[in-house]
Amino acid sequence: MAEIYLLLASVAAGTLGAILGLGGGLIVVPVLTLFYGVEIRYAVAASLVSLVATSSGAAASYLRDSLTNVRLAVFLEVGTVSGAICGFLLSTHVRSSHLFLLFGSFLLFSAVMMLLQREDSSSGENHPWAERLRLDGRYPGAGGELVPYRVAQVPLGLAAMFGAGVLSALLGIGSGIFKVLAMDKAMRLPIKVSSATSNFMIGVTAAASAGAFFLRGDIRPEIAAPVSLGILGGSLVGARLMLRLPARLIRRLFVAVLAVVSFQMIAKGLA
Amino acid sequence: MSSLSQGEGFDTQSESDPLRRLELRICRLLRAGVALVALLLAGGWAGMLWEKGQTLGTFSSYRTRPLPQELAQALREGNAAVLAAYAGLALLISLPVLRVLLCAALFLKRRERLMATLAFLVLGALLGSLFLGLEL
Numbered sequence: 001m002a003e004i005y006l007l008l009a010s011v012a013a014g015t016l017g018a019i020l021g022l023g024g025g026l027i028v029v030p031v032l033t034l035f036y037g038v039e040i041r042y043a044v045a046a047s048l049v050s051l052v053a054t055s056s057g058a059a060a061s062y063l064r065d066s067l068t069n070v071r072l073a074v075f076l077e078v079g080t081v082s083g084a085i086c087g088f089l090l091s092t093h094v095r096s097s098h099l100f101l102l103f104g105s106f107l108l109f110s111a112v113m114m115l116l117q118r119e120d121s122s123s124g125e126n127h128p129w130a131e132r133l134r135l136d137g138r139y140p141g142a143g144g145e146l147v148p149y150r151v152a153q154v155p156l157g158l159a160a161m162f163g164a165g166v167l168s169a170l171l172g173i174g175s176g177i178f179k180v181l182a183m184d185k186a187m188r189l190p191i192k193v194s195s196a197t198s199n200f201m202i203g204v205t206a207a208a209s210a211g212a213f214f215l216r217g218d219i220r221p222e223i224a225a226p227v228s229l230g231i232l233g234g235s236l237v238g239a240r241l242m243l244r245l246p247a248r249l250i251r252r253l254f255v256a257v258l259a260v261v262s263f264q265m266i267a268k269g270l271a
Numbered sequence: 272m273s274s275l276s277q278g279e280g281f282d283t284q285s286e287s288d289p290l291r292r293l294e295l296r297i298c299r300l301l302r303a304g305v306a307l308v309a310l311l312l313a314g315g316w317a318g319m320l321w322e323k324g325q326t327l328g329t330f331s332s333y334r335t336r337p338l339p340q341e342l343a344q345a346l347r348e349g350n351a352a353v354l355a356a357y358a359g360l361a362l363l364i365s366l367p368v369l370r371v372l373l374c375a376a377l378f379l380k381r382r383e384r385l386m387a388t389l390a391f392l393v394l395g396a397l398l399g400s401l402f403l404g405l406e407l
Contacts, residue, residue: 002327003320039333049363053308056301056366074374074390081396088403096333133385204393207367208400214364215404217335221356222326225316228363229309 006036007226014054014234016254019241024050024231025173026110029103030261034268038223040099041091044172045218048210050231051174055203067196069189072135072151076197077204079158080179083165084208091170091209100269103171107262110177111255122149122188129154139193149190157187161201169209174202297373304366311359318352337405368397 013027025047032043094102126136130151138146151157160182164175176198183194213219319326338357345353375390 002325003316006327036327037331038327039330041333041335042330049360052363052367053305056305056363056370070374071386074371074378074386074393077371077393078389078396081393081400085396085400085403088400133389203367204371204397207364208397210364211368211397211401212404214360215338215401217337217341219360220330221312221315221353221360222319222323223330224360225312225319225356229312229316232305232309 002036003222003226006032006223007230009035010050010227010230011234011237012230014050014231014236015238015241016234017054017231018235018238024054024227024234025171026107026258028227028231029172030107030265032223032227033100034261034264040096040103041218042220042223044091044099044170045210045213046220046224046227047172048168048206048213049219049224050228051168051172051206052203052210053228053232054235055174055199055206067139067192068200069135069137069193069197070200071133071137072189073197073200075133075135075154076158076161076179077201079161080165080168080175080201080205081208083162083167084169084205085165085212086162087166087169088209088212090166094170097269097271099170100265102167102269104262104265104267104269106167106171106173107258107265111258111262113177113181114251114255114258122190124150125152126150127152127154137193139190147190149193150188152188153186157182160186165205165208168202168205174198174206176202297370300373301366301370304362304369308359308363308366311355311362315352315354315356315359319356322350322352339405368394371397 009031010024010028013024013031016027017024028050029040029043029047032038032046033040130136135151135154136149138148141147161179164178164182167173167178168175176195179198179201180191180194183189183198184191187194189197210219342354342357344350345357371390371394375387375394378384378387378390
């Protein structure tokens with residue numbers, strides 16, 4: 001019966017994740033570790049696989065829209081993938097208690113970031129690397145017209161993506177909040193473009209460490225199968241519910257839950 | 272406008288464009304891949320639940336065994352459920368790798384060598400990361 005409850009919890013995580021624009025990892029890792037007592041390394045590995053599932057499912061839609069900047073995504077994946085490989089190598093040396101502390105701190109950071117209002121920022125000119133790689137683009141504005149945008153501070157963005165990759169492999173999360181923050185604030189991309197491009201990159205980032213975890217034997221089908229199926233199903237439900245639910249209210253409730261869970265994870269790390 | 276066309280304003284929105292057709296083919300491939308993964312995982316997981324019952328409680332401590340050993344045992348025992356679940360997981364992890372490969376092919380087709388090199392670099396890192404899992 002515990003397995004069926006895990007499937008249902010994963011459906012809820014996927015639904016909530018889709019409504020709030022998060023991956024399910026932030027929810028499912030605490031559920032597995034705090035409620036099921038699963039060792040955090042197995043939880044992280046299962047969460048990574050579920051990220052690959054949801055991102056691959058959504059990638060088809062991302063390819064159809066005009067918001068995702070595929071050129072920029074491919075370039076930044078150099079940073080996220082190399083970061084994820086470093087994160088995997090680090091994971092063999094980091095103690096479980098430290099992973100709990102790191103996860104709890106990241107949850108707290110995510111809760112604060114979700115409370116802050118995001119403002120659109122734009123850059124007047126391209127960084128030379130953006131010019132050379134033609135990373136700038138256009139996206140559909142409110143009236144449907146194509147709005148051009150430039151890409152600033154590319155090296156800083158690439159460095160931030162490396163950090164996001166490390167966190168993703170260590171904690172089994174998509175690091176979407178971190179990626180979007182770097183693209184918004186450092187690279188000065190429009191919010192819609194940074195969100196869509198971040199979503200597009202998550203599957204590749206997760207796959208970089210998931211493959212290694214898989215061959216090492218950390219990805220157990222007994223955990224990964226219900227989690228992936230649940231999150232995948234939940235994300236489909238969440239995408240349909242998104243427009244009908246009061247997202248602002250849900251977001252505030254979720255921030256409160258996130259804060260409580262983050263303190264529980266930190267307490268477990270300190271125990 | 273496809274996002275791959277940014278910078279030069281190629282019109283790839285039209286489905287008659289060969290590159291846009293390739294993008295749409297990637298979409299269909301990913302969707303079909305995810306559906307197949309879901310079938311394999313659901314079938315494998317149901318079979319494992321039927322045979323072994325509840326096993327979540329056994330993962331409270333970290334005692335990992337490399338995948339080749341797990342697969343060898345499943346093959347010896349003829350355990351189709353475990354093999355199906357692992358096949359689903361392997362296919363799932365290979366989907367983003369396939370996506371990067373197809374992106375690299377798109378850039379090559381456009382004769383964008385620098386972007387193609389970056390995509391192949393990501394692809395090489397993804398494939399190389401697998402060997403890290405084998406060695407450790």
